[in-house]
Amino acid sequence: MTATQHQAQAGTAAGETRTLTLIQAITEAMREELARDERVVIFGEDVGARGGVFLATAGLQAEFGKERVFDTPLSEASIVGAAVGMAVRGLRPIAEIQFADYMGPGFDQIISQAAKIRYRSGGQFTAPLVIRTPSGGGVKGGHHHSQSPESYFTHTPGLKVVMPSTPYDAKGLLKAAVRGEDPVIYFEPKRLYRAAKGEVPAGDYTVELGKGAVRREGQDLTIIGYGGVMPDAERAAAALAAEGVQAEVIDLRSLVPWDRELVLQSVAKTGRAVLVSEAPRTSNFMGEVAYVIQEELFDRLLAPVVQVAGFDIPYPYVQDKIYLPGPNRIAAACVQALNY
Amino acid sequence: MIQPFTSDPLRWVSEDGQPIRELPARFTPELLRELHRQMVRAREFDKKLVTLLRQGRTTFYAQASGMEATQVGLAHSLRVGHDWVWPYYRDHTLGLAMGISMLDIVSQCLGTNSDLCRGRQMPHHFGVLDKRFVSISSSIASQVPPAAGTAMAQKYLGTDEITVCTFGDGATSEGDWHAGLNMAGAAGAPCLFVCENNQWAISTHLREQTASETIHIKAKAYGMPGYYVDGNDIVAVMEVLGHVAERVRAGEGPALVECLTYRIGSHSNADADAEKHYRTREEVAEWEARDPITRVERLLEHLGAPLDPQELWDLVAATHREVDEAVLAAEASGQPGWDIMFEDVYADKPIHLRVQEDFLRAEQAAGGRA
CATH class of the missing domain: 3.40.50.920 (Rossmann fold)
Known part of the structure; x- marks a missing residue:
């Protein structure tokens, strides 16, 4: 986020709403969760200085430091697996997979570890984490930048799966996902990142998972x-x-x-x-x-x-x-x- | 000085029980007897569980016989209940030596109400929160990236904990293994990776598993030291793992230790007669001659403190009684019913699970069968 936008946000009173794009709402949710809870960390490929290929994490590393917002090796299995291990140890990781099309290498970590650790341990160990990933078509990305793989994940018990379509829901659902106790796959319809604009409250709110x-x-x-x-x-x-x-x-x-x-x-x-x-x-x-x-x-x-x-x-x-x-x-x- | 990347496994005690380096002062006869006791206890546990399996009271068992020096030595090289462990499925000897009760392990094998994991997994996949011994996944090497993550969290939180991650030789061929080591290396996370190289992945020998000369040299590619240890020499295991664990704890980044050992038993009951199908009796006999328990007995003799045979028999008998009591206590607790099937899928119970639970409740109430 730019300095101008920072100022604009700082100037808004609680309860006030502004018009944001979907991706701005996602960034705002992450910024507020980072500020609210020190257990929240954000990582993935190019999410640090670059702010992510779609700029969802733009400015967050500068604001919260490299310990909390950082780049990882180019390995989805590492990203998802590390999120599981961090969550088990008590953090609230938000992991970014650069495109949903690349969830494949992290698939086993999602279905064998994230989805099952609560059940297989009788509730002793849990993995409250969020995997954010841009999905869907409409951006001339060919099949490795346009797929909608959500059904693979809805088919695995233990995962929650959400996909907002408005800026209001994007912020509220992401916050609810970060605060929940279960692993959440949070799909972001990438063609709406900047196309979807809407009123978003400046303050804190959540949108309950499971409600249409x-x-x-x-x-x-x-x-x-x-x-x-x-x-x-x-x-x-x-x-x-x-x-x-x-x-x-x-x-x-x-x-x-x-x-x-x-x-x-x-x-x-x-x-x-x-x-x-x-x-x-x-x-x-x-x-x-x-x-x-x-x-x-x-x-x-x-x-x-x-x-x-x-x-x-x-x-x-x-x-x-x-x-x-x-x-x-x-x-x-x-x-x-x-x-x- | 303990050096990484040696061409031969580091060793303190020869196969016939003679110290070949100066025996560190902490290895008093008292400590060696205690280590010996824990190794024998685990060995006898293995035998008893195989009997239980043959009696049809459990459905799966993966022996760790032959690997006691590696696993008991590892347990004595970490801070139990403080450090975190992401284990693999052949680590019950490690669990026992960490003080996980026989009742907890037997209950998990039998899937009884006394199972901390609530009967959710096949035998041998236990997990115990108060020992920070994370519940085991069968998916080979899938514990490696999460172990890196737990270590990253420890670093972030500024704790003095480390994370220990164990796996067999076969796991080192999985993508997740490389992904996890690379992640830990890049993050400088306090993770101690321990390869329990027993040379067999079910029926695939190490020489078919990899063209790499050894496992530990793979550490080089991930920017961490790799140590090579005689995994049947508990003195060597504890010297090296103790040294490496403190190095990791001191913030010097992750490390890999390869403990060269041998799986004396079959992979599991699924390949009960390994020597008939894929390996020779001569090979097994050769490794039985390097038995880690016998080596400690010989070392004690060398130190002029031999075991009293009666003491050994008492220990064996006491262990058998201990297993029998654990089995009886576990079985007495009963088996979980259908009513917990829908719990622990999520923190809450979403509507679709409640609908399915209602269906099952009605079916069971009507005396129905699946």
Whole structure:
């Protein structure tokens, strides 16, 4: 963060809100948590002097020192593993994996150590840590800078998985994740880093993990999404409104745990559900949401649950915009549900 | 002076029990007898647990017979309950020598209510918080990067603790092993890496595991000293590990110690007759002649303080009774039921787990079977 921004922040009274981008909100959450709790340390590749390749940690090393904000060797297994070992010893590490596409080398540390240490030790040892990582497409990154691997992690008991889509949630969810007692994978929709802007309180607040948010109220159908697709889901809803269709839009925010109650209440009301994500279709987390909707609301459904997802292909480079579900594809799925 | 990167394993006592260097003053007959007692106790524990396995009262066992000098020596080279240990799955002799009770280890092997880990893992994967002995993962070398992290936390917090991380020779082929050593080296973290090189990773011999001449020379690549020790000579193990642990504690960065030893038993009950399939009886006999317990007995003889055979028999009998009592106490505590299955997944119990728990409760209440 620049000196000007520092001054701007210093000048804001408690309770006051400012317009921040998603990534500014993430940086602010980390700064406040570093200031609040000496157990918080931040590390990863290039997060120190450089401030991270997306500048999420910009200025933090200068402000809090190299002991608390530091660069690591280029090794995701080391980064995640070190976070586990620090958390077991009583720190509150926030580890950055530079791109979600590179979680592979750290995968065993996540699923064998972070996710299981509480269970396997009967609660004697725990790993309260946060792994932040940019994910999703829309930045012309090809398949090693655009993937959405969240479903791998929702499939491993012991991990919590969240993905904000607004600056307000980004700050509140990150703070809640740092203060929680469980390992949290915190996915950051990178195409919204600077595209998503919104009001963010200057003071301290948290957003509870496991709670979704209604972005738009409606009674004709429910659009459910999370992360990078949310602005397009809202655009689709706005387009439908122009045609006289009132879509309710829900942002899950948390995948594990996810807000069954909010989703079921809404779909019980509308009778139609359209699930939107950009992760590949097969074994997509939304398949679980669809399963619970049909299990609980089979006789209230007016149409089959429709899923809009990424295609089951490696994320393409040239066809970036065609691959991603945009407002037209989402709206078309809504029409399909409405016309059933 | 204890030097790193020696071409031969450092040794204080020859295979026939003669000191080949000046015996440090602390190795009085009293200390040697105590070390001997702990080694025999662990050896007999191994035998009793194999019997328990054959009786079908436990399902898995990985013997550490032959490796007692390494593990008991390590236990005496750290500050128990102060330093942190990220162990591997063949470290029960280390655990016993650190003062973890037989009841705790047996309870974990039997998965009873008295198990501190609540019956969550297969036998031999214990963990004890008050000894800072972290619960064991089967995933080979996955404890190495976390050990680096715990040591980084110790450095950050300014403690005088160190972290000890153990592993076998096979683990040194895993990516996580290299990642962890590199991380600890780059961070200058107080981590003591101990390779219990027993030369066999299940059925794969060290010479097929790596083209590297030894394990300890790999330390060079990570900017830390590597020491090579006769892991069947408890005097050498304690001299080297004691020296290296204090070096690490003094803030001189991490170190790697390779203890050359031998796995006399099979890898586990899964390959109960190793000599039929992948190694020769001659090789095993050759290493039995280098037995770490016999070596201490010979050293005591040399020092004019031989063990009374009756004392040894009493020790064996007492250990067997101790195991029997631990087994009875563990079994008497009963086995955990379905009702704790959903605990300790998270600090809280999210809605989807409550839904699944309700399902299981109803199924069990109806007398249902899975």
